Amino acid sequence: MTDYPVRLLTKMLDIYSPSGKEKEISQFLYEEMRRHGFKVRQDNVGNVIGEAGRGSPVILLCGHMDTVTGFIPVRIESNKIYGRGAVDAKASLAALIIAASAFIEEKTAKIVVASVVDEEGASKGVKNLLKEKVAVDYAIFGEPSGVDKITIGYKGDLRIEITCKTIGGHSAAHWLYESAVEKAIEIWNEIRKISSSATKMGGNSGHFYTLDSCLTGIRGGKGNSTVPSKCQIILDFRIPPNLSVAQVINEVHKVIEEYQKTNPKVSVKVKVIDFVEPFEADAKSPVVKALSRSIREVTRRTPMLLRKTGTGDMNIFGRETHVPVVTYGPGDPALSHTANEYIVVREYLDSIEIYKRTINKLIESHESA
Numbered sequence: 001m002t003d004y005p006v007r008l009l010t011k012m013l014d015i016y017s018p019s020g021k022e023k024e025i026s027q028f029l030y031e032e033m034r035r036h037g038f039k040v041r042q043d044n045v046g047n048v049i050g051e052a053g054r055g056s057p058v059i060l061l062c063g064h065m066d067t068v069t070g071f072i073p074v075r076i077e078s079n080k081i082y083g084r085g086a087v088d089a090k091a092s093l094a095a096l097i098i099a100a101s102a103f104i105e106e107k108t109a110k111i112v113v114a115s116v117v118d119e120e121g122a123s124k125g126v127k128n129l130l131k132e133k134v135a136v137d138y139a140i141f142g143e144p145s146g147v148d149k150i151t152i153g154y155k156g157d158l159r160i161e162i163t164c165k166t167i168g169g170h171s172a173a174h175w176l177y178e179s180a181v182e183k184a185i186e187i188w189n190e191i192r193k194i195s196s197s198a199t200k201m202g203g204n205s206g207h208f209y210t211l212d213s214c215l216t217g218i219r220g221g222k223g224n225s226t227v228p229s230k231c232q233i234i235l236d237f238r239i240p241p242n243l244s245v246a247q248v249i250n251e252v253h254k255v256i257e258e259y260q261k262t263n264p265k266v267s268v269k270v271k272v273i274d275f276v277e278p279f280e281a282d283a284k285s286p287v288v289k290a291l292s293r294s295i296r297e298v299t300r301r302t303p304m305l306l307r308k309t310g311t312g313d314m315n316i317f318g319r320e321t322h323v324p325v326v327t328y329g330p331g332d333p334a335l336s337h338t339a340n341e342y343i344v345v346r347e348y349l350d351s352i353e354i355y356k357r358t359i360n361k362l363i364e365s366h367e368s369a
């Protein structure tokens, strides 16, 4: 009984699938799900979408096939499975597929399993899923939360590039010129003040409720005898649920406007590279309730609700569809993206049972509603 889940997961871990290179695993899962009796298709970005059962409610189970880079040789040791993606998030995806395969003959619900691409990249996979406008009643995203924990919130993320230009010149007479590198650092020092003032507005404390910003890149100067005339900095903002991406961009523009009053000769341009809005799911929704009860039954522990400082595909999907959503999956999230990724076999197997029970409870509560 436990053989197949372990075999499926180790095979998935053996197929190296960093973002952008999901073709092989996509093909593998397509075949695997077809063998189980799913109605399967691949969409134009490479997502594999399998359907089990028919009727309503329609329950979406979504997991990602891609991982960060860095292959880890697959091995099983003292009931742990090691491999790239063991935690983030192939154990979750395998568990979702196995749980859904118990509903192939189901006549009172349709379970849609979406194995998506590019979650660690720009979320091409989930964005395409939204484009197709698949009508669903509930959605569960498979990401590591730990077997007895439920993720109901993620912060937003905004990455911008700021380009500063000045008139450079010979560094032997540097007092005649303005250094774009120094100007960019001055601007960053002004921008980082936004975080503390925005945080005071919220009232809640803790990193989930804080606007955090980080200087993640800087490029400028040629290292010769020239005062740099151009500098680019990359800033990464992590946005709490009480703020939006637009509000943060607005604050950045205000800071730059203010800065240019005293530095009129410096040209400053802001470019948005990428963003994801923050998202907090309804903790009292039917899907959170069904999941909480299932966790309690299987683990005999009271589930803990997590609000995380990262982002997930749930942000994009939950915000756009307003469908009750939640993120849940086996594995210690602290091991995500590390060289030591492993999943405890027991936890992985328990999560399959928890997903199954959650689906059953959602079907029951939908019938009685």
Ligand SMILES: [Zn+2]
Pocket: 064, 088, 089, 119, 143, 144
């Ligand atoms: Zn993930």
